[in-house]
Amino acid sequence: MLKQLFSRKDIDEAVQRLAAAIERDFDNEEIIFICLLKGSFIFTSDLVRHIHNPSVIDFMRVSSYGKGMQSKGAITITKDLEENIQGKNVIIVEDIIDSGLTLKYIYDMLIAKEPKTLKICALVDKRERRTIEIKADYVGFTIDSGFIVGYGIDYAEKYRNLPDIYIIEE
Ligand code: IMP
Ligand code: MG
Numbered sequence: 001m002l003k004q005l006f007s008r009k010d011i012d013e014a015v016q017r018l019a020a021a022i023e024r025d026f027d028n029e030e031i032i033f034i035c036l037l038k039g040s041f042i043f044t045s046d047l048v049r050h051i052h053n054p055s056v057i058d059f060m061r062v063s064s065y066g067k068g069m070q071s072k073g074a075i076t077i078t079k080d081l082e083e084n085i086q087g088k089n090v091i092i093v094e095d096i097i098d099s100g101l102t103l104k105y106i107y108d109m110l111i112a113k114e115p116k117t118l119k120i121c122a123l124v125d126k127r128e129r130r131t132i133e134i135k136a137d138y139v140g141f142t143i144d145s146g147f148i149v150g151y152g153i154d155y156a157e158k159y160r161n162l163p164d165i166y167i168i169e170e
Pocket of ligand 2: 036037038039040096097
């Protein structure tokens with residue numbers, strides 16, 4: 001059963017707040033946004049439309065999840081970056097930080113490419129299962145636990161098209 005957690009209005013407000021914070025921090029400098037597919041495709045497209053800095057959008061896909069609800073630990077890159085990020089301001093745009101393993105892996109891989117700055121923007125920070133030290137610079141919502149879907153976020157590839165965010169209840 002799906003129970004609404006964040007409405008499209010809540011989401012819109014959060015996205016505008018994040019965009020304003022990013023604009024403030026980067027003072028019209030160029031930013032490369034790295035959208036982590038597939039979960040953050042809607043979040044990224046809303047976020048970048050609120051940002052007036054010169055922007056470049058790139059995409060990466062790593063898979064850490066199968067069709068279940070828990071990270072399998074093994075991470076593979078199935079689509080790599082196309083932009084050269086050396087010396088650039090880079091913001092990773094992620095849907096959810098859960099254990100933190102996925103993001104830590106990506107963060108370390110990108111930092112090795114020597115960007116000028118590397119920040120993390122996460123729509124949802126989920127605290128309960130964090131097993132690794134990683135902190136997002138920009139966070140839309142913080143939740144303790146629960147499995148959420150909607151606004152790009154899936155369960156077994158479903159529900160990405162829902163405009164609001166829901167929690168799956170037994
Ligand atoms: P981590 O490596 O455990 O931090 O996994 C993060 C990834 O797992 C996120 O980018 C999501 O794709 C997925 N994930 C974690 N929690 C949820 C959830 O509640 N709903 C849907 N996907 C989730
Ligand atoms: Mg993801």
